[in-house]
Amino acid sequence: MSVETSTAAAPQEAKKDGLFSKKNRRVLSDPLDDNNPVTVQILGVCSALAVTVQVKPAIIMAIGVTLVTAFSNLIISLIREGIPGRIRMIVQLVVVALLVTLVDQILKAYMFDVSKKLSVFVGLIITNCIVMGRLEAYAMAQKPWPSFLDGVGNGLGYGIILVVVSVIRELFGSGSVMGLKVVPQFLYDLGYVNNGLMMLPPMALFLIGIYIWIQRARNQKLVNVS
Amino acid sequence: MHSNRYTFIYAIVLSVITAVLLAFASEGFRPLQEANIALDKKTNILRSVRQYTTQRAEIEQIYQERVREIVLDAQGNERAGVDANAVVLKDEVARPAAERQLPLYEYTGEGGKKYYIVPMQGVGLWGPIWGYISIESDFNTVFGSYFDHKSETPGLGAEIAEKSFQQQFEGKKIMEGDKFVSVYVVKKTDKIPYGPEHRVDGISGGTITSRGTDVMIKNCVEPYLAYFEKLRNQ
Numbered sequence: 001m002s003v004e005t006s007t008a009a010a011p012q013e014a015k016k017d018g019l020f021s022k023k024n025r026r027v028l029s030d031p032l033d034d035n036n037p038v039t040v041q042i043l044g045v046c047s048a049l050a051v052t053v054q055v056k057p058a059i060i061m062a063i064g065v066t067l068v069t070a071f072s073n074l075i076i077s078l079i080r081e082g083i084p085g086r087i088r089m090i091v092q093l094v095v096v097a098l099l100v101t102l103v104d105q106i107l108k109a110y111m112f113d114v115s116k117k118l119s120v121f122v123g124l125i126i127t128n129c130i131v132m133g134r135l136e137a138y139a140m141a142q143k144p145w146p147s148f149l150d151g152v153g154n155g156l157g158y159g160i161i162l163v164v165v166s167v168i169r170e171l172f173g174s175g176s177v178m179g180l181k182v183v184p185q186f187l188y189d190l191g192y193v194n195n196g197l198m199m200l201p202p203m204a205l206f207l208i209g210i211y212i213w214i215q216r217a218r219n220q221k222l223v224n225v226s
Numbered sequence: 227m228h229s230n231r232y233t234f235i236y237a238i239v240l241s242v243i244t245a246v247l248l249a250f251a252s253e254g255f256r257p258l259q260e261a262n263i264a265l266d267k268k269t270n271i272l273r274s275v276r277q278y279t280t281q282r283a284e285i286e287q288i289y290q291e292r293v294r295e296i297v298l299d300a301q302g303n304e305r306a307g308v309d310a311n312a313v314v315l316k317d318e319v320a321r322p323a324a325e326r327q328l329p330l331y332e333y334t335g336e337g338g339k340k341y342y343i344v345p346m347q348g349v350g351l352w353g354p355i356w357g358y359i360s361i362e363s364d365f366n367t368v369f370g371s372y373f374d375h376k377s378e379t380p381g382l383g384a385e386i387a388e389k390s391f392q393q394q395f396e397g398k399k400i401m402e403g404d405k406f407v408s409v410y411v412v413k414k415t416d417k418i419p420y421g422p423e424h425r426v427d428g429i430s431g432g433t434i435t436s437r438g439t440d441v442m443i444k445n446c447v448e449p450y451l452a453y454f455e456k457l458r459n460q
Contacts, residue, residue, distance in 0.1 A: 053380050082236070083236075084228040084232060084233040084236050084237075085227060085228060086228070086233060087233055087236070087237055090237070091236075091237075091240060094240055094241070094244055095244075097244075098244045098247060098248065101248055101251070102247075102248075102251055105251050105252060105255045105259070106255065108255065108259045108262065109255040109258035109259050109262070110258070112259075112262035112263075112265075112266060116266075173381070196381050196382075196431075199380045199381030200379075200380070200381060
């Protein structure tokens with residue numbers, strides 16, 4: 001029964017729990033802010049430091065992670081009843097590794113430039129805590145469709161942080177966004193220089209720190225939680 | 227609690243399914259991936275002769291029409307029947323100079339002018355660095371260069387992959403009279419016994435990568451002098 005909810009989820013399911021019922025929408029939107037994987041759950045920070053030098057690889061990385069969290073959540077949720085308890089982590093890891101390897105192969109085949117830039121980090125999606133964290137915390141106990149949404153939501157929540165950080169880093173570090181020059185030449189002529197510190201991972205940590213600061217100042221709920 | 231038997235069978239079945247899926251994916255994507263790698267190499271070779279196009283078809287066409295792949299032995303003789311792309315540069319660089327196979331790319335530019343593109347391989351700070359440098363037909367003047375790296379520090383050593391660094395090499399000289407001098411990658415204030423045509427600015431903060439580049443150019447260009455000498459005397 002649970003399988004059908006996930007895939008076609010026809011109208012007759014609507015009375016029970018609609019595809020985009022309020023609950024399901026919250027599953028999807030919570031990780032974007034209130035329960036953001038990077039800034040609130042503090043998962044996946046490592047890769048957020050590494051791939052945010054430029055916007056384009058950051059976006060591709062976010063898409064990759066979203067695909068992997070969404071589909072690993074879905075697959076694990078589908079087979080959750082059958083997974084032997086003692087090897088459940090290994091089973092999760094195998095599914096994640098399978099998906100990540102596929103993403104890596106597809107990037108190498110169709111987006112070679114991007115895959116060169118992301119190089120080792122695609123493989124490291126496997127060790128991204130968000131993926132395993134969501135599998136353990138959510139997919140092992142929930143139906144496939146909400147699990148899928150949870151995966152998408154967490155992937156996007158991670159993506160938001162990547163994009164925000166990478167826009168700032170690329171703008172101030174290289175004077176461009178998405179590879180297009182933004183800082184006009186006359187500013188350089190006047191003595192403006194790109195900030196080399198922006199290119200280094202520590203700066204991403206500072207930026208994420210500032211993001212958390214702003215987020216908590218704005219959202220009182222988070223302050224009481226921790 | 228699942229039984230041991232169930233757990234074992236589950237693990238084995240899962241492994242087999244995953245392995246089969248991955249094997250199919252790997253086989254299926256391989257031709258595309260190999261084409262990408264080959265194209266990437268051609269793009270980089272062309273960049274060293276100031277052809278910066280990124281259009282796939284254009285790269286293939288220019289490469290097809292204008293680049294001749296050659297493999298030389300250490301005495302500067304062309305070796306027939308050896309594929310330049312099959313030579314693994316990393317292994318060749320580690321060999322004694324007399325036993326090396328030397329791949330060379332001859333590019334025919336506007337008006338039939340010949341440029342000789344030397345592939346290079348060396349070490350940076352965190353990992354390998356490599357590149358191509360093109361020499362004009364006077365066998366002295368550098369026409370262009372291209373460098374890339376595996377994992378140099380972004381913003382520091384990784385700057386060797388930037389056009390602004392590479393363009394410094396244009397018009398530099400590798401010979402002083404009959405002597406091979408190479409192009410030094412050094413700090414502005416460092417003294418070398420040769421004029422400004424033999425030096426480019428290294429990268430501040432990327433000293434080890436700069437030095438690696440310096441050594442790489444010397445190591446990799448020198449073995450080709452025998453061949454250049456031959457052509458010059460023809």
